[in-house]
Amino acid sequence: MDLDYRRLYDMVRARFESDAALEAFLPQALTPEALRDKGDDRYLSAMTQRVFQAGMQHAVVDAKWPEFELAFQGFDPEAMARLGPGQIEDHMQNGRIIRDRAKLRTIPENARFILEIRQERGAGFGAFLADWPDTDTIGLWRLLAKRGARLGGRSGAGFLRLAGKDTFLLTSDVVARLKAAGVIDREPSSQRDLQAVQDAFNALRQESDRPLCQLSALMALSINPAF
Template sequence: MTPFRDLWEMARARKGGHAAVETELPHPAPIEALHKISDSQWLSDIGKQVFSAGFNWKVVEDKWPAFEAAFDGFDPWKIRMLSDDALDDLAANRDLIRNRMRMEAIRENAAFLCALSEERRKPAGHVFVDWPKTDYVGLLELLKTRGARLGGLTGMYLLRWRGVDGFVLSPDVTAALQREGVIDGPATSKKAMRAIQTAFDIWHAESGRPMMQISKVLALTVGPTAEA
């Protein structure tokens, strides 16, 4: 693998200077601020990401206040108890995006948050925030296997949206990881994800930078859009 300092130089050369690279780097939210996010807010964020996947995000953003009202603030302990008839009514609401399967995913994810909170004896959001960074792929696996429609980029964007440190395997980042020999194809297997975790751990040890910044630097070495 290319050392991080050389990846940085590649990004600097493409962007036109160190300052230009620095201005593009995201920053993790403070742990104290992340701990203040309620599980209701997490469920709202989850719902928004689920509805945004493969859909026009601007439409979702514009309609989300109506979702907040229709789902009564997204209290997961209430939402997990919604009946099928109640979901049918929500799916027929013209103020919302009428997708019954994604409505059901919100109920399933409410049950997931409640179960996680009960198991760990703390808010589910704290579980996400406190998860060891050296096992970020384990957190992504948790979202994928126990959440509804939270695999792949959806789970990654959910965590990035809230400022939880981690990488996003955008096309640019994936291409950079393939170039570096970390993976030799799509990042779909557990073996590939563990190899990616190891690579990020090494680059973090070299640079001291959070994973989200390493992810962005990788993207800046590849594509004109630099998605990360």
């Protein structure tokens, strides 16, 4: 099938008992106003959580997250930007968190990233995300990979999903649907392939008026009913 929205929706809808059941299953993105209202500490927390999720079972990281919040003072960016090597070593002795030195070192780096964006934009990180056009999601991924710490690859999109910013995810199921539709013929890594993916999502969004996160979920469900 090509990426016709109605055909995609009907394929997935047939696997649910009702329209309401399908809608309840689909993810929701935050509104621009809600993104603006969130404190920068919540964005640093989400960045760090995503960094720790990489290569680990997400449920393990999520279960530990209340201890991370306690250990890192609620992830206030100004305080975390001053986190030095000695303090990182102190946290390496804390058995209540996940002790990964390389990942812990991203906390002050990403705190400084958030503060730099705040200074450049004259507003919080949430306003920066709210203002970024969803039609250029891959551009936001590039910025996160370039300026953030360990936010490249799928981690940038994973952070955005945790933070509530609308984004699609390039899971294996989504990639399989894009291949089947002829949008790409390989795992998208080049800018040309990523732009083709972005264009396909933009067209579906215009056709359906659905957020990217829901379109991404519909693609995944069209391949894997257990998504």
